[in-house]
Amino acid sequence: MARRKISLGELSERMGITPSNLSILKTGKAKAIRFSTLQSICEILECQPGDILEYRPDP
Numbered sequence: 001m002a003r004r005k006i007s008l009g010e011l012s013e014r015m016g017i018t019p020s021n022l023s024i025l026k027t028g029k030a031k032a033i034r035f036s037t038l039q040s041i042c043e044i045l046e047c048q049p050g051d052i053l054e055y056r057p058d059p
Helices: 008-015 019-026 035-045
Strands: none
């Protein structure tokens, strides 16, 4: 988001989801993400899923 100079509020507005739901995704607190949501994020930010996803094993 920083590289694209887009705020959380603007991204959520363009995606059509609430800022709080997008914040849950951003902070890594989400248990799952829909492919359509991931696709929308990637289209708006002009990136690939691997640019924004990171694997973290459970402790």
